[in-house]
Amino acid sequence: MSNPLEARIAPQLEEFIREGTYKRLNFLESPQAARVQMEGRGEVIILSSNNYLGLANEPSVVAAGKAALDRFGAGTASVRFICGTFTIHRALEAACARLVGTPAALSFGSCWNANEAVPGTLLTEHDLIISDQLNHASIIDGIRLAKAITKCQTAVYQHGDLTDLDTKLTAARDRRVRMVSTDGVFSMEGAIAKLPELIELCRRHEAVLVVDDSHATGVLGKNGRGTAEHFGVVGEVDMITSTLGKALGGGAVGYEAASAAVSDYLTQRARPQLFSNALPPTVAASSLASIEFLEAHPERVAQLRDSARYFRDQLLGLGFQPLPGETPIIPVILGETAAAIRMSDLLLAEGVFVTGFGYPVVPQGQARVRCQISATHTRDDLDQALAAFRKIGRQLRLI
Numbered sequence: 215m216s217n218p219l220e221a222r223i224a225p226q227l228e229e230f231i232r233e234g235t236y237k238r239l240n241f242l243e244s245p246q247a248a249r250v251q252m253e254g255r256g257e258v259i260i261l262s263s264n265n266y267l268g269l270a271n272e273p274s275v276v277a278a279g280k281a282a283l284d285r286f287g288a289g290t291a292s293v294r295f296i297c298g299t300f301t302i303h304r305a306l307e308a309a310c311a312r313l314v315g316t317p318a319a320l321s322f323g324s325c326w327n328a329n330e331a332v333p334g335t336l337l338t339e340h341d342l343i344i345s346d347q348l349n350h351a352s353i354i355d356g357i358r359l360a361k362a363i364t365k366c367q368t369a370v371y372q373h374g375d376l377t378d379l380d381t382k383l384t385a386a387r388d389r390r391v392r393m394v395s396t397d398g399v400f401s402m403e404g405a406i407a408k409l410p411e412l413i414e415l416c417r418r419h420e421a422v423l424v425v426d427d428s429h430a431t432g433v434l435g436k437n438g439r440g441t442a443e444h445f446g447v448v449g450e451v452d453m454i455t456s457t458l459g460k461a462l463g464g465g466a467v468g469y470e471a472a473s474a475a476v477s478d479y480l481t482q483r484a485r486p487q488l489f490s491n492a493l494p495p496t497v498a499a500s501s502l503a504s505i506e507f508l509e510a511h512p513e514r515v516a517q518l519r520d521s522a523r524y525f526r527d528q529l530l531g532l533g534f535q536p537l538p539g540e541t542p543i544i545p546v547i548l549g550e551t552a553a554a555i556r557m558s559d560l561l562l563a564e565g566v567f568v569t570g571f572g573y574p575v576v577p578q579g580q581a582r583v584r585c586q587i588s589a590t591h592t593r594d595d596l597d598q599a600l601a602a603f604r605k606i607g608r609q610l611r612l613i
């Protein structure tokens with residue numbers, strides 16, 4: 215039976231397939247790791263996961279989740295202020311704040327939720343939020359929602375362009391609160407935000423700086439404390455949002471970290487807190503264990519940096535032109551979406567899983583395959599992946 219909705223989306227799905235942009239899901243039969251078992255394909259090297267530190271299957275992280283299941287049960291059965299907050303949530307939030315160097319933190323089901331909560335809860339119709347042009351979709355949607363809910367003013371500044379940001383902050387002098395939002399590490403580029411300059415500019419304008427450190431937590435800085443540690447400015451960012459579902463591998467947890475007053479206000483008023491279940495205790499406990507693992511093993515972060523540098527240098531040696539950078543996100547631009555998806559398919563046939571990204575995830579004409587390195591990739595893993603890149607790169611006449 216067809217209705218107007220089905221009638222509209224069915225041909226669109228067919229069009230995605232025709233134009234080569236349809237995303238096929240690959241099913242895994244083993245935990246996230248440097249090598250996984252992929253249904254129908256056998257062992258595959260994963261070069262497309264955010265499991266930067268390899269903690270998704272770290273024994274202490276998994277054991278902590280199991281212990282919490284026994285101690286606290288499976289679910290939270292309601293929202294925190296109604297039916298009680300587990301002590302494991304409090305411990306996790308203290309660890310998040312400690313990790314990024316803020317007085318307090320508040321956990322959310324995901325960083326998407328945290329990014330949705332921050333502007334919509336904290337801003338009013340007298341305020342402005344300015345967002346970097348290449349910010350993550352969750353920040354963009356959080357801002358759209360904030361605009362609809364609060365009637366705050368919104369603006370976008372050119373990617374990483376502090377002159378443009380300065381101009382826009384100056385033009386908005388009359389706004390009571392001006393919030394500036396940036397990714398710490400831009401997920402599709404691997405570029406790092408110019409944090410010291412952003413802090414200085416925001417201080418000069420008395421603007422509030424919010425950094426989404428999802429791809430920097432556990433990755434940047436000597437101890438993996440994120441973009442602020444990378445630049446030696448821990449404790450100087452007003453507000454950080456991040457996820458524990460990437461480098462820290464503990465599961466789908468997001469958090470905001472800021473002053474005690476901001477975290478308390480979000481506890482009182484943030485709708486994703488007030489109207490949604492808290493994280494399952496298993497996830498909270500695994501996330502806490504992953505932070506503790508990071509604190510005890512800074513050498514994992516150094517290992518990640520070394521492996522990322524090796525892979526980038528070898529790709530350059532083969533004749534590819536990855537976007538320059540110093541993070542474990544290494545994108546190779548291919549142009550059209552179909553080209554990126556084709557390269558990804560051919561690499562997968564060689565046993566290497568690298569996702570192709572096209573419009574609208576990245577700008578039109580800048581489709582890419584994005585390699586992501588993990589500290590747990592061995593040199594063998596990386597060399598095998600590089601051999602596949604060489605073979606497919608020659609086949610497609612890219613090198």
Ligand SMILES: Cc1ncc(COP(=O)(O)O)c(C=O)c1O
Pocket residue numbers: 323324325326327329350352397401426428429456457458459466467468
């Ligand atoms: C920069 C950034 N922010 C937020 C998110 C969302 O994180 P989560 O999976 O915890 O919702 C992502 C995930 O892709 C991200 O890359």
